Amino acid sequence: MKLRLNVLLAALWWGSLTGLGFVVVPMLFANLGAPAVAGAMAAKLFTAQTWVSAGCAMLLLVVLNKKDDAALAQQAQAAMKFIVAGLLLALLVEFGIAPRIVSARAEGGNLKLWHGLGTALYILQWLSAGVALWRLARTEPASHAVQPAAD
Secondary structure, X not given: OHHHHHHHHHHHHHHHHHHHHHHHHHHHHHXXXXXXXXXXXXXXXXXXXXXXXXXXHHHHHHXXXXXXXXXXXXXXXXXXXXXXXXXXXXXXXHHHHHHHHHHHHHHOOOHHHHHHHHHHXXXXXXXXXXXXXXXXXXXXXXXXXXOOOOO
């Protein structure tokens, strides 16, 4: 059950990042016409995504912190590094980069720089969540591992 919860949370996190960043936001810009309208809507969606990411990452850290199974604990430790990295990246984009994008747009600052940096950090978060999902999905608790047949 614990293994399935880990994979479910990681899949929700990675899937939501994938859906928003690679499907929803490009469709906003393709269909809303005015980039300012699409950008404003995308900003609100990215804020919501930050909270989904933070929730999934925090729940994963809580669930993985319980080391009941030694084999699971080793894989959990490997995944935790990527979970923490993804969480920090999400918070950095939301509270460090997004406000600078808004001010650059309003004051005529370097919007291209901040938008590019935000995009790069979002992709790094997506990769972190993906690696965490990959590591957790291939985790096999020792009690469920296939044992060689006895002769």
